[in-house]
Amino acid sequence: MNPSQGEPAPGNGTVRVVIVDDHAIFRSGLKADLDASIQVVGEAATVEQAVAVIAEQRPDVVLLDVHLPGGLGGGGREVIAGSAALLATTRFLALSVSDAAEDVVAVIRAGARGYVTKTISGAEITDAVFRVAGGDAVFSPRLAGFVLDAFGTAPADIADDELDKLSARELEVMRLIARGYSYKEVAKELFISIKTVETHVSAVLRKLQLSSRHELTKWAAERRLL
Amino acid sequence: MTTVPARPPLARSSDRVIAGVCSGLALHLGWPVKNIRVGMVLAALAGGAGLVFYAWLWIMVPTADEAARRNARRPASSIAPAVSQGTGTIPAPAGPVPAPPVQVDDAGTAQGASGTAAPSPGRAADPPWFRWQSMKYGKEILLGCGLLLVAGILIAQLLGVDVPLGTLIPAAAVLGGASIAWMQLDETRRAGLVDKTKADQAGGWARLAAGLALVVAGVLVMVSGSGSWEQTWLALLASVAVLGGVVLVLLPWALKFWRDLEGERAGRIRETERAEIAAHLHDSVLQTLALIQRRAGSEHDVVRLARAQERELRGWLFQDPGRESGQFSDRIKAAAAEVEDLLGNPVEVVSVGDAAMTEAHEAMVQASREAMLNASRHGGGSVSVYLEASDGQAEVFIKDRGPGFDLSEVPEDRMGVRESIIGRMKRHGGSATILSTGEGTEVRLRFPAAGIDNAEGKS
Missing domain, CATH: 3.30.565.10 (Histidine kinase-like ATPase, C-terminal domain)
Structure with a gap:
């Protein structure tokens, strides 16, 4: 649950954040937990409120609960879809108590840059916020496990569509993250730089978002996803 | 195969002289093929009865391949295996005769998802299947009795007894039509309740229509008495008009009734689900919350209790029921x-x-x-x-x-x-x-x- 423990935050300035969650207790708890360098500029409890607040505040990062009341019932996915115009400047980090595959993958495919569970510590969330604000992807071990499960653990052949399979290197990175390694530890283990690890993770995120691969669809359908 | 009551299904065998009817029949009854063939030829000599019987079986009985295919296809329905047992008795709209291949279907569906086409003796031990089987024989015996009666009447007529055919035939039509309509009652009720696949319903509708047509025709002929076509047509037209009117009047009421029934059923299902969830939460989450309040002093205990409860609840909420454990x-x-x-x-x-x-x-x-x-x-x-x-x-x-x-x-x-x-x-x-x-x-x-x-x- 700590993909980047002990690493300095990439940006030195403050990060403007909107918290979207329907539980007021959780919102206030999260606000108290977050680092002082994170400025909470807005809160929302429903899909409509969230879209409005995000459009008004244009935050750097939105901490987004997957399950939300309101809208058409699409929850966090709908908030991302409603804020599609801002996706270039506003990053979404999904935050949920659920670790069901359909919730995780649905919100990632909608455009979120990462997924963490609500049980992680304030320091870890802070770190994840900075990472997402810096344009990187945040993969928890569980999300890495889902990716490996969905894409299969065999490396891509040259003949395959590049979106449909993970390269051998990406597989290695995903495996290490699933094993609980931080980005720094992954870099050390594979003798590559942290920046390269981040590039691989972002590439995997892109594949997860864009792949229309047969097996991913099948995998998702089995879990009543699409 | 011959040691147990489970007979091989009646299907036309590939070991054939003309259409494989005789050898299929022999396999089904467990008699020597030769006897059956000789019997068939003798029956054919007796006024062509054998020929008619042969032709009928040729039309109605599927080949072994067809039976196997149909068998393999049916159990694929994953919806409540217990239910498909009942619906198994609706093959393609089989006309007025409950065709013997019905047994094939039933045996296949009773076996469930294994999907093997060949019948196995072990199946006979399955009690529900057995019950169905005996019921089905009941229908066939009834049909046989009816045919014997017809034969008796024909013979009596040949012998010179005056039989009032003009009344008997319409009466038989009414009886036949009604029994077709009634026969599907138990099947469609069971099918309609749980298995809503339209394929089976189509067969049911066809049957209902056939039964209705027979009954109406029979009643009309009986009522018109003379059996003159012109009168019959007029009466038919009139009755169709009356029926149409009745349907027109009753349809909204029937639809409303049906919708109420559906709504009530859905409500009941929701209520059951809610009760189940409430029971589960009471047994697990509420108990844990009570424990946490009592142990509030010990951070270690609270964390441990919360973790254990979280794990349990997660398992209950997100577990895929289709997965093997x-x-x-x-x-x-x-x-x-x-x-x-x-x-x-x-x-x-x-x-x-x-x-x-x-x-x-x-x-x-x-x-x-x-x-x-x-x-x-x-x-x-x-x-x-x-x-x-x-x-x-x-x-x-x-x-x-x-x-x-x-x-x-x-x-x-x-x-x-x-x-x-x-x-x-x-x-x-x-x-x-x-x-x-x-x-x-x-x-x-x-x-x-x-x-x-x-x-x-x-x-």
């Missing part, structure tokens, strides 16, 4: 839960793939449990477990972020690491590597495919 990943997760309960530190398991348990996997679960215990006890924080399994291969990684240790400094008499992890894995043809630095320890357990085979061979 007792697989390798389940066992590893159970071991992780046990360690979590015992020591209070969270153990996160991420699993990719799965495998059935073997002796080697069992050893691996034990070794993983030992490694998790060590990691939780000495690492003092959360433990990450990752397992990747496929049919021939399994890997488990257990990682903590404790101060680490040097394996060579562990005293010889400490059994934990050396015996329970490394030794156990080696004995079962696997391997264990322990990598410890100042930032944490990772235990890597691995079973290559060959290792598992060897272990099985030895046992």
